[in-house]
Amino acid sequence: MIQDKLFEWYAIFGRHELPWRNTKDAYHIYLSEIMLQQTQVKTVLERFYFPFLETFPTLKSVADAPLDDVLKRWEGLGYYTRAKNLHYTALTCKGILPQNIVELEALKGIGKSTAHAIGVFAYGQVLPILDANVKRVLCRFFGLSTKDEKVLWERAWEFLNQKHPYEHNQALMDLGSLICTSRNPLCGECPLHVKCIGKIDPHNYPLPQKKNAIPVRQKIALVMYKDNKLGLIQRKERLLHGLWGFVQTLGRPNGYKKLGRVEQVYTHFKLELEVLLCEPIKEVDGWFSVEEIDKLAISTVDKKILKLLIASKPYP
Ligand code: SF4
Structure with a gap:
């Protein structure tokens, strides 16, 4: 059985040392x-x-x-x-x-x-898993050109090693990460090689999706200061919900000092921010010193803004 080859491969090459593999x-x-x-x-x-x-x-x-x-x-x-x-x-x-x-x-x-x-x-049940690496391996092994979830789950169940589900799933994840990689699959070193349908042209399984360029959102970040404190809001939008950050807006205030620009790439868009220092012009949820902000949970883009601010030391 080809699953036995996978089991043997995992015993030798698997990443057994990962801490979450040494606990129940x-x-x-x-x-x-x-x-x-x-x-x-x-x-x-x-x-x-x-x-x-x-x-x-x-x-x-x-x-x-x-x-x-x-x-x-x-x-x-x-x-x-x-x-x-x-x-x-x-x-x-x-x-x-x-x-x-x-x-x-x-x-x-x-x-x-x-x-x-x-x-x-954790519980030793007999189940397949289907993360991104496993999906890629199964698509190639079975020659599936699309990542249809229903079909993939059927194949995952069909392919599952019922005797060794733990090792089987870990092995598939490691295989996808170390051998059957998306860019450069090493088919010659793969334990599934003999029966793999996709090995002739792995990049077609699944067929690559055309990537559209991600949209760019341009905004203004307002670093509002008052009594040596900076005004922050607690974000409500889904992406960064609960994190503290500087107000983002579309328009420039009347009086401001330009601090620079920061960028952040998210999965679906790129955010370009022009960072302006100004007096309070918008409602905020709190006023904090730089040291206090350091103790709050803030997003990467707000950290970049803070860094810019600290580097320019512009406020009184
Ligand atoms: S033989 Fe190649 S394409 Fe097939 S599972 Fe192994 S690495 Fe992936």
């Missing part, structure tokens, strides 16, 4: 899964996973903490909805993740693949 703690596994959804293993491992667990060693400790503290610990990792959902889920399940897959999937921010990952890695 459902919270640790859940945390790694959501951190890894939008962020590379190296970044999560080196900068975020351990510090987060140090502050919040259990899901109960997440539930007991104010959302602001969780967001602060998530700072720099981006896609803050993940942190908000984590906090919400911690509260909903009172710090204990259910073992039932249907109940897991019903929790905010836990999709089918994450629920399965918790089920198989």
